[in-house]
Amino acid sequence: MKRYLFIVSRSPYGSSVVLEQLETAMVAAAFDGDVAILLRDDGVWNLQQHQSGDALERQTLAKVLSGLPSYEIDRLYVCASSLQMRNVAIDQHLGFEAVDYPAQQALIRNSDVVIGGQP
Template sequence: HGTSISREGLDAILAATAFCEPDDIGVFFIDDGVLNLINHQQPELIQQKDFIRTFKLLDLYDVEQRFICTESLQKFKLE
């Protein structure tokens, strides 16, 4: 939530579904991108909008290819 990179990336993925088949689109969670997968975040504490719930739209848009970097999970002790 410290930058807009994740939110903008998610917006780009959802927009791409209008031009591509969902099977042609994949989401890669790497480096600090894996932090988007943590439940019960409270972005309002740092006066940010909670966009994490928007990741549920991936199901609605039939984006099923999702990949998570195991090294990044280990780096942030999320395994």
């Protein structure tokens, strides 16, 4: 079984990348992968409270994130420093753990595969 780390560095509505990355993560989990997700830089905006994809007639990214545990994706991390810099009003229900740089370094080193996805 491979250990996957998906690094999400993009904001939720600026492009369709994040959704495509999360779909990939769900497929990896469905194929018995051990999946972790790390949000960094503008990726932390995916945790902002009160999102409404409806306003743009698309899916609400926070809602997609909230469904990850049902795909057995529960190693969910967010870069503490990226959060702090942006002053994000984080939705605590999403269950992401804020981690420092050394912890992120360990996450990368303990993965077999890192999917960055920045197009």
